[in-house]
Amino acid sequence: MNRTSADHLVNICHQALPGKYDPMTTAVLKRLTYELDIIIDRGYADYFLIVWDIVQWAKRRGIPTVGRGSAAGSLVSYLLSITPVDPIEHNLIFERFLNPDREEPPDIDVDLCWKRRDEVLKYVYEQYGKDRVAMISTFNTYHLRGAVRDVARAMGLSEKEIGKVSRELPRRYEKGCGKRVMEDDRYREIFGLAKKLKGRPRHMGIHCGGIVIAPRKITDYVPLQRSTKGPVVTQFDMHGIEKTGLVKIDLLGQRSLTVVAEMADILKEKYNVHFNCHTMSKMDERTKVLIREGSTMGVFQIESPGMRGLLKKLKVDSFEMIIAASSVIRPGPADSGMLRHFVKRHHGKEKVETVHASLTELLKETYGVMLYQEDVIKIAEAIAGWNLAESDKLRRSMSGKRVDEPFMEHRDHFIRDAVKRGINVEAALEVWRQMVAFSGYAFCKAHSAAYSVISVQSAWLKAHFPAEFLAAVMSNYGGFYHTSCYLEEARRLGVTVLPPDVNESEPYFTANDNVSWLRIGLLQIKGLTRQTLIALLEKRTERPFESLEDFCIRVKPTYREAETLIRCGVFDSLGYTRPQHLWRLKLFYHKLKASRDGMFPSVVKTSSEIPWVDYPLEQKLRDELELMELTVEKHPLWIWKEALQQHVNKMGRFVHSQELTQYVGKKVKLVGWMLTTRRTKTKPGEIMQFLSCEDLTATYEAVLFPGTYRKFGHLIRSRGPYIIEGHVENDFGHTPVTVEQLTVLADSEPPIPCMKQSWNRA
Numbered sequence: 001m002n003r004t005s006a007d008h009l010v011n012i013c014h015q016a017l018p019g020k021y022d023p024m025t026t027a028v029l030k031r032l033t034y035e036l037d038i039i040i041d042r043g044y045a046d047y048f049l050i051v052w053d054i055v056q057w058a059k060r061r062g063i064p065t066v067g068r069g070s071a072a073g074s075l076v077s078y079l080l081s082i083t084p085v086d087p088i089e090h091n092l093i094f095e096r097f098l099n100p101d102r103e104e105p106p107d108i109d110v111d112l113c114w115k116r117r118d119e120v121l122k123y124v125y126e127q128y129g130k131d132r133v134a135m136i137s138t139f140n141t142y143h144l145r146g147a148v149r150d151v152a153r154a155m156g157l158s159e160k161e162i163g164k165v166s167r168e169l170p171r172r173y174e175k176g177c178g179k180r181v182m183e184d185d186r187y188r189e190i191f192g193l194a195k196k197l198k199g200r201p202r203h204m205g206i207h208c209g210g211i212v213i214a215p216r217k218i219t220d221y222v223p224l225q226r227s228t229k230g231p232v233v234t235q236f237d238m239h240g241i242e243k244t245g246l247v248k249i250d251l252l253g254q255r256s257l258t259v260v261a262e263m264a265d266i267l268k269e270k271y272n273v274h275f276n277c278h279t280m281s282k283m284d285e286r287t288k289v290l291i292r293e294g295s296t297m298g299v300f301q302i303e304s305p306g307m308r309g310l311l312k313k314l315k316v317d318s319f320e321m322i323i324a325a326s327s328v329i330r331p332g333p334a335d336s337g338m339l340r341h342f343v344k345r346h347h348g349k350e351k352v353e354t355v356h357a358s359l360t361e362l363l364k365e366t367y368g369v370m371l372y373q374e375d376v377i378k379i380a381e382a383i384a385g386w387n388l389a390e391s392d393k394l395r396r397s398m399s400g401k402r403v404d405e406p407f408m409e410h411r412d413h414f415i416r417d418a419v420k421r422g423i424n425v426e427a428a429l430e431v432w433r434q435m436v437a438f439s440g441y442a443f444c445k446a447h448s449a450a451y452s453v454i455s456v457q458s459a460w461l462k463a464h465f466p467a468e469f470l471a472a473v474m475s476n477y478g479g480f481y482h483t484s485c486y487l488e489e490a491r492r493l494g495v496t497v498l499p500p501d502v503n504e505s506e507p508y509f510t511a512n513d514n515v516s517w518l519r520i521g522l523l524q525i526k527g528l529t530r531q532t533l534i535a536l537l538e539k540r541t542e543r544p545f546e547s548l549e550d551f552c553i554r555v556k557p558t559y560r561e562a563e564t565l566i567r568c569g570v571f572d573s574l575g576y577t578r579p580q581h582l583w584r585l586k587l588f589y590h591k592l593k594a595s596r597d598g599m600f601p602s603v604v605k606t607s608s609e610i611p612w613v614d615y616p617l618e619q620k621l622r623d624e625l626e627l628m629e630l631t632v633e634k635h636p637l638w639i640w641k642e643a644l645q646q647h648v649n650k651m652g653r654f655v656h657s658q659e660l661t662q663y664v665g666k667k668v669k670l671v672g673w674m675l676t677t678r679r680t681k682t683k684p685g686e687i688m689q690f691l692s693c694e695d696l697t698a699t700y701e702a703v704l705f706p707g708t709y710r711k712f713g714h715l716i717r718s719r720g721p722y723i724i725e726g727h728v729e730n731d732f733g734h735t736p737v738t739v740e741q742l743t744v745l746a747d748s749e750p751p752i753p754c755m756k757q758s759w760n761r762a
Contacts (some may be wrong), residue, residue, distance in 0.1 A: 005045040008078075010036055012052065013528060016079040020086070021205035028075070034102075035076045035094050041617075042098070047247050049110050050213060051129070052080040054251070056125055063116045064277045066254075066454060071372075072446035082108065084280060085449045090320070091365075099389035100747065105247040109209070113261050114476075116254030121251065124211060131217050134224055136210035136231040136241055136248055139201040146202065155190060165190065172403045197472060207232055209252030212241055221246055252379040253304035255478030256300035256454050262472050265459050271465075271513070280319070280453045288317040289464040296732075297489045297699075298473045299458040301326055301451050303480050305676060305692035305701050311734035313343050320365065322452045327371050327443040338438075342369050343732055354603045355430045356423060358382045370438040372445035383415035383431055467495045467511035467518045468504060475508035475521065483524070484630035485675050488694060490518050491635070497721040499569035499624075499632045500525060502551060503544045507533065524628045527564050532557045547574055548581050549588050559589060567623040569632060577614040578623075584610055618642075635696050637673055640721055640745055644671060647723070657700040659694075659747040660735040661726045671695045672702065672722040682706060689713055691739075693724070700727065703738040712742040721745045 013032060019029050037738075039045060055065050059081070067083035073092035077083040084090065098106045112120055125133050142150075149527055154160045159527065163188050204302075206227055212234060214221050217251045221244050223235040226740070234241060241248055260277045265733050267273040281287070290296065292315050294308035302311060302322065308314075310325050328342050343351035345367035352362045352368040360368060363384055368377070373395055382389035394410050410430060418428035461469045491497055495511070498519040511518040522533055532555060539545075539554045548571050552562055565571065566581045576584065615623075621631045621639045630636075648654065655668040672693035679689045686706035693700055702724055704713060725741035 005049060007042045009039070009045045009049055012049075012355070013076055013079045016081070016122070020079060031075050031094070032079070035244070036075060036096075038094075038098060038100055039076060041100070042081075043249070044098070047106070047108075048080065048082075050077060051082055051110065051249060053127070054120065054124060054249070055080070055082050055110060057127075058112055058116075058120050059278060061116075061119070062265075063113050063120060063260065064373050065110050065112045066257060066450055067108060067110050069107065069109045069447045070444050071106070071570050072450040073097045078106070081278070082110065083446075083450055084278070084453045085446070090323070090445075090449055092449065093377055093388060093392075095388035095392045096374055096377060096395075096444065096446060099392055101116070101389040101393060105245075107248065107250070109252065110252035111254035111257055113258045114255050115258050117251065117253040121211070122177050124213070124251075128213050131219075132214045134212055134218050134222075135227075135231050135233045136207040136212055136238055137161050137227070137235060137295050138205045138207050139237055141199050142194075142197045142204045144194060146200055147197040151190050151197065155186075158192075183658060204233070204235075206231060209240055209250040210241075210248045211251060212246050212248050214246060219461075247456045254305045255476045256458060258476050259300075259469070259472045259478060260454065260457050260461065261275070262476075263465070263469060264722060266468055266472070267465065270468075275461070279459065281457045282461070283317070283319065283456060284463075286463040287456070291322070291459050292317050294461070296459060297471055298479055298486055299462055302452045302459075304329075305678075305690065305699075307488050309701060309731070309734040309736070310339075310343075312734045314346055315733070318735060319452060319456060322379055322455055323445065323448045324366060324371060325608035326448045326452060326455070327445065328369070330443055338369050338371075342367055342371075345369070346731050347732060355434065356383065359431070370434060371443070373442040374439075374445045374446075376435055376442065376686045379431065379435060380414065383421070383423060384414050386414075386417065420597075465513045465514055466490065466493045467513045470495070471509035471605075472519050481675055484636070485694075487518075487520075488635060490746065492698065497632055499572060500565075500628075501573055502536070502565070502570045503540060503573065505570070507537070520628065520632065522570075524630070525564060525568050525570075526627050526629075528561060529558075548576075548584055552585075552588060558584070561656040564627055567640065569620070569624070570625050576610070577612065578620065579613050579615055580610045593662060597662075614699055635673070637671060637717075638695060639723055643722075654695070656697040657695050658697040660700060660728050660737070664730040664735060665728065667725065667727050667740075669723065669725045670700070670737065672720055672724045674716070674719040674722070675699065677716060687713070689716065691716070691724075693720075693722070701734075702739050703736055704739045704742070708742075709738050712739070715742060715744050 013036065017028070038501075039048060042523050043122050048275065051067075056179065058065050065082075065200050067077055071077045072083040072085050073087050073096050075087050077097075078085065078087055087094070094335060131448075136324055140426050148166055153164055157165070202662055204225075204227065212218070212222075218234075220226065223239065225235055227233045235475070236244065238248055257277075264275045264277040267275045275281075291299075291302070291311055293310040296302045296308055296311060302308070304326070307325070307329055310329050314321060314325055316322055316325055324342075325542070328339050339483055341350060345352055351637070352360065353370045354363065359379065359382070363369065363371075363377055366372075366375075370379075376395040376398065377391040379389055380386045380394050381388060386394070391400050394414065397410050414432055415425065415428045418431070419425055423431075467490060470486050473479050474486050477483070479486065494516060496517040498517055499519045500522055505519055506520050507523045508521040509518060509524075510521065522528060522536070535555045535557075536551075545551045545554070548562070548566070551557075551571070557565070562585055563582065566578055566585065571581050572578070574581075617633065618639050618641065621634060621636060624631045625636055625639070631638075644654075651669070655663060657670060660668070670693075673690065673695065675692040675694055677689060677691050680686055687709055688706050689704040691702040691704070693702060721744075723743045723745060724737065724739055726737040726739040729736050
């Protein structure tokens with residue numbers, strides 16, 4: 001690094017100060033000077049300037065970016081517009097990112113629009129030289145199943161035999177292995193060799209976002225090779241790169257950023273609303289209500305079933321609480337009981353208690369609960385009197401990061417210094433115990449804060465333009481849920497769902513919030529080839545399609561494609577029903593075959609008159625579910641309307657999920673269409689399952705505890721529909737159902753997309 005780089009960095013930061021801070025305070029200037037001194041002294045000015053240059057280039061071209069991770073705790077990063085969060089306002093610590101005692105280089109991660117990430121990478125290669133830039137490699141290691149398959153293949157087993165032996169291997173929460181493996185000498189040998197391969201490298205891959213820029217030719221620092229996908233990558237992974245002294249930059253594609261960016265363009269073009277996708281939106285009352293009520297399906301980071309339930313429990317309506325909720329929902333705090341304490345203390349139902357009085361003020365914003373990695377740093381400073389750099393070294397040792405000093409030396413040093421400051425030994429030991437227990441699942445507050453900016457942006461967009469927002473979410477295939485779940489969310493919000501249309505639909509979902517409609521995109525249709533889609537869009541610009549025959553003559557789809565489009569309702573606006581169109585298609589193709597002149601307009605004129613006939617609604621919905629994995633006119637549950645009505649006639653009415661607050665403590669029976677499911681393992685080692693379901697009125701959560709899971713867990717193999725019976729709980733305004741009985745409706749025959757599943761070990 002030369003002095004020019006350092007001066008340039010200082011000048012940029014000082015020029016940005018008036019726009020970020022008005023009035024400017026001594027505290028801000030003192031913090032900036034402190035950070036710049038460390039950055040320049042450690043020789044990282046060039047690194048910050050390179051990241052700044054990449055981010056500025058992207059923003060000039062309308063490509064949204066957000067710096068995340070511990071870098072969001074840096075005032076310099078904030079002034080360079082790399083990160084979106086004011087670290088002083090939100091009490092973020094620079095030392096968590098970089099400090100004088102830290103030997104490893106800093107790591108700035110930048111998320112950007114997933115559709116335009118390649119543009120940014122191309123700029124980096126062109127700006128800094130292809131001989132100085134490379135993607136970072138990863139080493140994909142063996143898991144047991146993959147190891148078994150490779151060993152079996154090496155030992156000459158056929159693919160059929162390999163399939164048999166791999167099926168005998170244990171599943172995630174099962175112990176041991178199948179009898180076939182244990183009893184057959186050959187299979188036992190394969191299994192033994194495979195266990196030795198487990199965890200060893202199998203092949204090289206490409207890091208999801210990491211690139212490295214060298215001061216000179218990159219081959220002076222690290223060997224390269226061409227990956228199987230084409231790009232040149234380093235032969236060292238990120239840890240090896242770190243040891244060479246090179247600093248990596250993560251440029252990771254992020255779908256929610258693309259949603260926000262596309263929404264900004266749509267709002268400007270269609271509604272004359274100027275939305276700045278590079279700054280955090282104001283949390284107005286509509287946005288607060290949406291978050292407080294947990295109506296956040298589609299909203300980045302806060303849309304999972306557990307998160308939506310937590311938002312309702314906490315009645316979240318501030319940026320700080322979004323940061324906290326995003327951290328406390330993680331498996332560690334949730335499974336250790338800290339989540340329960342946090343919620344109770346938030347509502348004043350439990351007294352805030354800490355080991356030492358100094359921690360009460362220190363952990364005030366989290367009600368005495370250690371929640372962030374930064375808390376360890378602050379506690380070490382307050383209890384042991386350590387500086388922030390030394391405190392961060394402690395944090396890194398607790399989280400398993402590489403440090404020189406043994407972990408126990410930190411412990412002895414901490415207790416000794418705490419006692420010197422007047423803390424009794426028992427209290428110091430208890431503080432240490434809590435920090436150790438907490439540190440394994442601690443979350444970086446700066447990272448949570450940076451991502452919460454996107455959460456607030458997304459929430460504002462959904463609160464004010466729900467149809468456009470959900471259309472953008474579905475078009476980018478982002479989010480926690482299946483596409484059909486977002487479509488049903490739009491329907492619940494009063495948005496009219498329109499079918500794909502040969503003259504109106506675009507490839508992706510489109511919407512209009514002035515008249516509140518949302519139209520399904522053509523890409524949602526299974527079996528429609530790229531060639532046919534391109535031809536459709538090109539021919540439509542010449543003039544609209546007048547009939548099915550006109551479409552077939554001009555676009556030339558296959559018979560199966562035309563049939564699929566008909567069954568999805570693409571030609572509904574042309575004046576015939578779907579079965580009429582199918583009959584016309586059949587006649588048209590017969591006449592086409594009989595014609596020696598091939599496809600020409602006269603064929604259209606000779607089409608026979610077709611008597612009026614239409615499919616019942618249930619048949620249309622079945623076709624749409626099969627071919628698009630969603631339904632247009634009604635919720636998929638309408639397919640089973642008659643079966644559900646028969647059940648009501650025999651057994652009584654179902655409770656609607658939007659009525660659950662009226663049935664707290666009572667037994668209810670609901671219809672359930674599965675959105676997602678998550679299995680977890682309790683502390684005693686038993687499996688339980690969480691279900692996220694919906695009916696025609698709202699979504700709800702259902703819980704199968706271990707005993708119930710053993711009885712009914714095997715039935716949960718599709719989206720349903722299910723009939724769920726259980727008791728309604730009241731969890732601070734959230735109303736999950738504890739399942740006692742679960743059955744699958746007998747007539748569940750149409751092709752149904754599987755719900756998303758996830759696992760979590762408690």
